[in-house]
Amino acid sequence: MRKIEHIGIAVKDLEVSNALFEKLFGAPAYKQEEVESEGVKTSFFRNGPNKIELLEGTNPESPIAKFIEKKGEGIHHIAFDVEDILSEIKRLKEEGFVVLNEIPKKGADNKLVAFLHPKGTNGVLIELCQEIED
Numbered sequence: 001m002r003k004i005e006h007i008g009i010a011v012k013d014l015e016v017s018n019a020l021f022e023k024l025f026g027a028p029a030y031k032q033e034e035v036e037s038e039g040v041k042t043s044f045f046r047n048g049p050n051k052i053e054l055l056e057g058t059n060p061e062s063p064i065a066k067f068i069e070k071k072g073e074g075i076h077h078i079a080f081d082v083e084d085i086l087s088e089i090k091r092l093k094e095e096g097f098v099v100l101n102e103i104p105k106k107g108a109d110n111k112l113v114a115f116l117h118p119k120g121t122n123g124v125l126i127e128l129c130q131e132i133e134d
Contacts, residue, residue: 001080001128004081005051006050006129007078008053008127009074009076010055017054030045030046031044033109035106035108039058040064077127078124081130085130097120100115102114109129112132113129
């Protein structure tokens with residue numbers, strides 16, 4: 001893991017939260033997209049070298065909608081940038097972590113992603129991110 005790639009925040013209403021974070025950071029989101037496979041709409045903000053991802057569920061069965069129903073709005077995950085996601089998944093499995101998706105999937109912001117189960121990471125959902133090379 002090379003650095004924190006972004007912090008994901010679950011929100012009920014993306015447009016309302018976009019306005020809030022635009023005021024907070026003094027700049028609009030630099031990217032918005034929908035990831036249909038995950039049932040989520042996202043916005044990305046930059047703050048210095050850091051990125052914040054806002055996530056809104058697009059249907060009641062999406063992981064984000066279920067998270068908000070259970071825990072309310074707030075920090076959903078911390079994502080770490082990795083150079084080789086397959087090697088990192090293998091290493092973490094060997095260390096005893098539970099990987100929720102052993103085959104990386106396409107996520108937002110041109111990334112391959114995989115997640116570690118929060119029960120093995122002190123209650124924090126960890127996302128591994130690798131830039132997709134064109």
